[in-house]
Amino acid sequence: MLSSVARKPLDLSESQQITRNAGKLASRKIWLPKLLYDSLPYFYLTAGFAAFFATLYISEWFWVLPHYLLFSAACFHLGLVVYRRRRHGAAAAQSN
Numbered sequence: 001m002l003s004s005v006a007r008k009p010l011d012l013s014e015s016q017q018i019t020r021n022a023g024k025l026a027s028r029k030i031w032l033p034k035l036l037y038d039s040l041p042y043f044y045l046t047a048g049f050a051a052f053f054a055t056l057y058i059s060e061w062f063w064v065l066p067h068y069l070l071f072s073a074a075c076f077h078l079g080l081v082v083y084r085r086r087r088h089g090a091a092a093a094q095s096n
Helices: 014-027 034-057 065-095
Strands: none
Touching: 034 065
C-alpha cells in the first residue's frame, strides 16, 4: 500500500548549518598564484628539514621533540605527495 504523505524537508539548526557550510569550504578548490603553486612542495620539504634539524638543538625540552619530529615527517610526506601528483599530472597532460 502506498502512502500519500509527503515528507517535509527538515529545518537544520544553526550549528548544523555551520557544520554543513564548513564542509563545503574545506572541499572547495582554491586558486593560488602560479609562483606559490609551483613552490609549495619545496616549501613543505624546507619546513620539514628545518623542523628536523631544529630537533638537534633542543637540549631540555623533551616534550617538544616528538612534536617537531611528527611535524617534519608530515611536511616531508606532504611535500613528496604534492610533488608526485604534480609530476604525474604534468606527464599525463603532455601525453595527451
